[in-house]
Amino acid sequence: MSEAQPNxxxxxxxxxxxxxxxxxxxxxxxxxxYAIVGITxxxxxxxxxxxxxxxxxxxxxxxxxxxxxxxxxxxPLLLPCVVFLNGLGLALIHRLDLTKIENARANGESLPRADxxxxxxxxxxxxxxxxxxxxxxxxxxxxxxxTYTALFAGVxxxxxxxxxxLGVRFQGAQIWIRFAGLSFxxxxxxxxxxxVFFAGYLVVKKDALALAGRRFIGIDLPRGxxxxxxxxxxxxxxxxxxxQRDLGTALLFFGAFVVLLxxxxxxxxxxxxxxxxxxxGAWFAxxxxxxxxxxxxxxxxxxxNAWLHPFDPQYREGAYQIxxxxxxxxxxxxxxRGLGEGHPNLVPLxxxxxxxxxxxxxxxxTGLMAILVLYGIIVERxxxxxxxxxxxxxxxxxxxxxAVFAIQVFVVVGGVTKLIPLTGLTTPFLSYGGSxxxxxxxxxxxxxxxxxxxxxxxxxxAAPTEDALTQVVVRR
Amino acid sequence: xxxxxxxxxxxxxxxxCALLANANYIQxxxxxxxxxxxxxxxxxxxxxxRQRGPILVGGTQVAYSVKTNDNLIYLRKYRSPELxxxxxxxxxxxxGRSGIxxxxxxxxxxxxxxxxxxxxxxxxTNRQPQGGSVQLTINPDAQRAALKGLGDKRGSxxxxxxxxxxxxxxxxxxxxxPNKLSSHDSASITEAWKELTQNNPAEPMQNRATxxxxxxxxxxxxxxxAAALSTGRYRPDTVVPAxxxxxxxxxxxxxxxxxxxxxxxxxxxTLSEALATSCNTAYxxxxxxxxxxxxxxxxxxxxxxxxxxxxxxxxxxxxxxxLDKPQTALSSIGQYDVxxxxxxxxxxxxxxxxGGKVMKPYIVGKVNGPDLQPLEITEPEVVSxxxxxxxxxxxxxxxxxxxxxxxxTGKPVxxxxxxxxxKTGTAQTTPDRPPFAWFVSFAPAxxxxxxxxxxxxxxxxxxxxxxxxxxxxxxxxxxxxxVIGK
Numbered sequence: 001m002s003e004a005q006p007n008x009x010x011x012x013x014x015x016x017x018x019x020x021x022x023x024x025x026x027x028x029x030x031x032x033x034y035a036i037v038g039i040t041x042x043x044x045x046x047x048x049x050x051x052x053x054x055x056x057x058x059x060x061x062x063x064x065x066x067x068x069x070x071x072x073x074x075x076p077l078l079l080p081c082v083v084f085l086n087g088l089g090l091a092l093i094h095r096l097d098l099t100k101i102e103n104a105r106a107n108g109e110s111l112p113r114a115d116x117x118x119x120x121x122x123x124x125x126x127x128x129x130x131x132x133x134x135x136x137x138x139x140x141x142x143x144x145x146x147t148y149t150a151l152f153a154g155v156x157x158x159x160x161x162x163x164x165x166l167g168v169r170f171q172g173a174q175i176w177i178r179f180a181g182l183s184f185x186x187x188x189x190x191x192x193x194x195x196v197f198f199a200g201y202l203v204v205k206k207d208a209l210a211l212a213g214r215r216f217i218g219i220d221l222p223r224g225x226x227x228x229x230x231x232x233x234x235x236x237x238x239x240x241x242x243x244q245r246d247l248g249t250a251l252l253f254f255g256a257f258v259v260l261l262x263x264x265x266x267x268x269x270x271x272x273x274x275x276x277x278x279x280x281g282a283w284f285a286x287x288x289x290x291x292x293x294x295x296x297x298x299x300x301x302x303x304x305n306a307w308l309h310p311f312d313p314q315y316r317e318g319a320y321q322i323x324x325x326x327x328x329x330x331x332x333x334x335x336x337r338g339l340g341e342g343h344p345n346l347v348p349l350x351x352x353x354x355x356x357x358x359x360x361x362x363x364x365x366t367g368l369m370a371i372l373v374l375y376g377i378i379v380e381r382x383x384x385x386x387x388x389x390x391x392x393x394x395x396x397x398x399x400x401x402x403a404v405f406a407i408q409v410f411v412v413v414g415g416v417t418k419l420i421p422l423t424g425l426t427t428p429f430l431s432y433g434g435s436x437x438x439x440x441x442x443x444x445x446x447x448x449x450x451x452x453x454x455x456x457x458x459x460x461x462a463a464p465t466e467d468a469l470t471q472v473v474v475r476r
Numbered sequence: 477x478x479x480x481x482x483x484x485x486x487x488x489x490x491x492x493c494a495l496l497a498n499a500n501y502i503q504x505x506x507x508x509x510x511x512x513x514x515x516x517x518x519x520x521x522x523x524x525x526r527q528r529g530p531i532l533v534g535g536t537q538v539a540y541s542v543k544t545n546d547n548l549i550y551l552r553k554y555r556s557p558e559l560x561x562x563x564x565x566x567x568x569x570x571x572g573r574s575g576i577x578x579x580x581x582x583x584x585x586x587x588x589x590x591x592x593x594x595x596x597x598x599x600x601t602n603r604q605p606q607g608g609s610v611q612l613t614i615n616p617d618a619q620r621a622a623l624k625g626l627g628d629k630r631g632s633x634x635x636x637x638x639x640x641x642x643x644x645x646x647x648x649x650x651x652x653x654p655n656k657l658s659s660h661d662s663a664s665i666t667e668a669w670k671e672l673t674q675n676n677p678a679e680p681m682q683n684r685a686t687x688x689x690x691x692x693x694x695x696x697x698x699x700x701x702a703a704a705l706s707t708g709r710y711r712p713d714t715v716v717p718a719x720x721x722x723x724x725x726x727x728x729x730x731x732x733x734x735x736x737x738x739x740x741x742x743x744x745x746t747l748s749e750a751l752a753t754s755c756n757t758a759y760x761x762x763x764x765x766x767x768x769x770x771x772x773x774x775x776x777x778x779x780x781x782x783x784x785x786x787x788x789x790x791x792x793x794x795x796x797x798x799l800d801k802p803q804t805a806l807s808s809i810g811q812y813d814v815x816x817x818x819x820x821x822x823x824x825x826x827x828x829x830x831g832g833k834v835m836k837p838y839i840v841g842k843v844n845g846p847d848l849q850p851l852e853i854t855e856p857e858v859v860s861x862x863x864x865x866x867x868x869x870x871x872x873x874x875x876x877x878x879x880x881x882x883x884x885t886g887k888p889v890x891x892x893x894x895x896x897x898x899k900t901g902t903a904q905t906t907p908d909r910p911p912f913a914w915f916v917s918f919a920p921a922x923x924x925x926x927x928x929x930x931x932x933x934x935x936x937x938x939x940x941x942x943x944x945x946x947x948x949x950x951x952x953x954x955x956x957x958x959v960i961g962k
Binding site: 102106266311379395406418 | 503511546
């Protein structure tokens with residue numbers, strides 16, 4: 001079979017130039033922020049600005065060149081958005097490093113390790129993963145063959161932190177592994193695997209799940225025997241909740257699965273079943289903790305109580321993080337204190353789970369809304385890719401990736417702004433954390449790959465081989 | 477498959493809109509409430525980063541800020557904390573603020589609305605914003621005299637300028653050192669706080685001058701006298717019954733005089749003599765004739781029932797409601813449930829000194845901006861005309877007799893060449909507890925410059941009326957001398 005040739009009759013603008021301009025803008029903002037925090041916190045321009053800026057520019061430059069070569073038709077907005085978020089996250093982590101070091105110096109303590117250089121290293125690993133995905137996966141449809149491999153890999157990764165000696169408990173959640181001095185969150189990588197599995201599984205089973213069913217008060221409900229997959233997903237999520245105490249990841253997987261179930265079957269009934277199961281699970285967990293005093297669920301009750309009554313002295317300890325976070329947002333106000341001018345270090349976990357609070361404090365409502373809109377653009381471009389994608393697997397995969405970003409951002413930002421109970425999740429690209437960065441860069445690469453195929457002009461049919469008996473008719 | 481994707485897109489948009497709306501709510505609408513919450517350290521840290529303005533007494537900064545190298549930047553320091561600790565209050569990043577530090581915080585920290593223009597100028601000229609200064613009305617000589625007189629005895633001294641209500645001296649013992657609570661070392665702050673607040677029967681954090689109510693004892697006879705004279709039926713030379721023992725109506729109990737005998741040479745003495753000898757039976761009988769309502773009205777005109785100096789935690793003094801006859805009799809000599817702060821008794825004295833006009837006490841004389849331009853100068857305010865000026869001068873004469881008369885209980889307060897008006901008091905509490913010694917006075921009697929109230933909690937010398945005079949009067953004398961320059 002010979003390679004399909006692009007149809008010269010259709011001109012599609014690749015927009016790689018626009019992507020480059022936007023990347024330069026994003027880099028300028030990120031490096032500018034890095035320089036500003038140095039000046040405002042320490043009073044002088046940090047010498048690392050040049051090396052940091054050059055490092056980031058080289059990484060992003062390589063990524064851009066690879067995109068030009070490997071996925072020339074890919075969506076031009078995704079990479080600049082990701083560069084902006086990753087770069088700004090680095091600047092904020094650097095800013096928090098500086099305050100920590102200044103404080104230690106003032107108190108005469110030993111100077112703590114700076115996290116920004118490590119995050120820059122992880123960014124390099126993330127970009128490497130991005131490039132690797134683009135180079136290895138020439139066609140996203142090949143991933144469909146790995147459906148069950150992805151399932152086992154995903155579940156295996158999820159179980160990894162429970163292995164004695166390897167897993168580490170931190171802040172009550174057992175979702176970390178420690179290996180060769182580095183801690184890693186395998187759940188983030190599992191996220192990629194499970195999205196591939198969900199898409200691959202549902203693209204096959206969608207008809208069975210969609211066609212049979214019965215109608216109940218205007219809603220098409222699925223048959224009982226078809227409930228198997230969603231129930232398994234629900235049970236797996238509950239298991240994560242109970243054994244790893246990680247509400248955020250559980251919510252993320254279950255939410256993404258329900259979205260994909262709905263999209264693949266086109267039956268809104270699944271949303272109701274999923275919503276019902278979620279509500280039931282949450283209610284059960286709350287009751288289990290408050291009335292039955294089952295210790296495995298106590299952290300959920302704590303989170304809910306801290307959310308409902310943050311200023312109640314009874315829950316003061318559990319609500320400490322969220323209260324500090326709210327103080328940060330309030331202190332930032334409309335325009336923010338300015339980079340380096342606030343006190344984001346007062347919020348626990350400011351570099352990871354609560355980095356959004358640092359943005360709200362120093363860049364204000366304005367900055368926070370800009371960041372949220374950026375995430376909104378990533379999600380929207382992802383769903384747009386899903387819409388124009390020509391194959392069902394690609395559609396589901398793109399929807400899954402977009403859904404993961406959307407749900408993750410909603411859960412973590414909603415949590416730190418007290419819209420919903422707080423759950424521990426990283427803020428994609430902004431938060432400190434290697435596993436999260438690598439996984440998200442890989443997801444973006446996947447998205448670019450699908451979008452390249454989706455936006456690539458329809459190919460001319462390959463020249464029929466001699467023994468072909470059927471004529472291929474191209475419909476335009 | 478595209479229709480559900482579009483719907484999902486709308487769904488996600490709704491989620492993002494919820495995030496945006498919630499961020500708006502928190503950062504704009506809820507922000508002022510969150511910023512004002514106790515325990516929000518950001519606002520405190522901001523304050524510490526600015527040079528806080530000083531609190532001044534005379535020309536001396538009794539509270540001031542110095543720059544440090546630690547991350548809280550400015551450290552608050554107090555000069556002569558034993559003298560001014562109760563007035564300045566503390567400024568702690570763990571326990572917040574008290575006293576003037578709390579009341580005048582907006583000016584001292586530079587966040588006051590009146591400093592708005594200056595803050596804008598500071599912002600434009602890139603100058604570090606500064607706080608304004610607060611000038612207290614305290615006379616440092618009088619303050620020192622009060623503390624020296626009180627020594628380590630538990631009690632309080634309050635001196636007021638009768639014509640304005642300016643607080644000239646205010647001392648409460650035991651005191652505490654606000655420097656210990658205002659340091660930047662959280663362990664030592666917590667330690668000091670525990671020591672001061674937990675199981676400390678001396679209650680050193682309490683400003684007894686404004687926050688503690690004592691039975692005023694015989695000093696309350698000034699109020700009873702004022703009520704009697706104001707009726708027009710009594711004059712200082714009106715003869716009143718003063719039996720050795722007074723039967724309390726409706727009970728089987730009786731009331732004695734402190735020396736268990738007649739107050740004078742007979743059971744019929746003048747009102748003036750009754751005050752000079754602090755005759756309990758005469759005043760109890762007088763109180764019964766006037767009735768509890770007249771006493772209560774008179775007390776309230778002097779300020780009972782109203783809070784003064786709330787910036788120093790001031791509480792209102794009490795003349796109880798609904799009294800039966802024996803209770804009225806006891807109340808008219810300042811016993812039963814009558815309770816007054818030292819500040820309140822100083823106000824009664826100052827009111828009499830000021831021709832019956834009670835002035836609202838104040839301690840913040842002037843508030844200056846960082847550029848030393850005055851932002852606010854406190855204007856004297858009248859609380860009420862408690863008694864007419866003629867009754868006031870009759871009372872003044874009676875009080876002069878207390879000090880200068882042949883049988884007067886207030887002799888120890890005599891100042892050479894200056895006429896002093898005064899009244900002793902010894903308030904019984906419970907039999908197992910030593911009584912409180914009181915002394916109130918003002919001077920010079922013809923042109924009063926200062927009115928003083930002194931209370932000592934443990935008058936161990938004896939249970940008689942002289943102890944108030946012996947213990948408390950010399951302190952009042954020293955304070956008055958410090959003010960009038962003798």
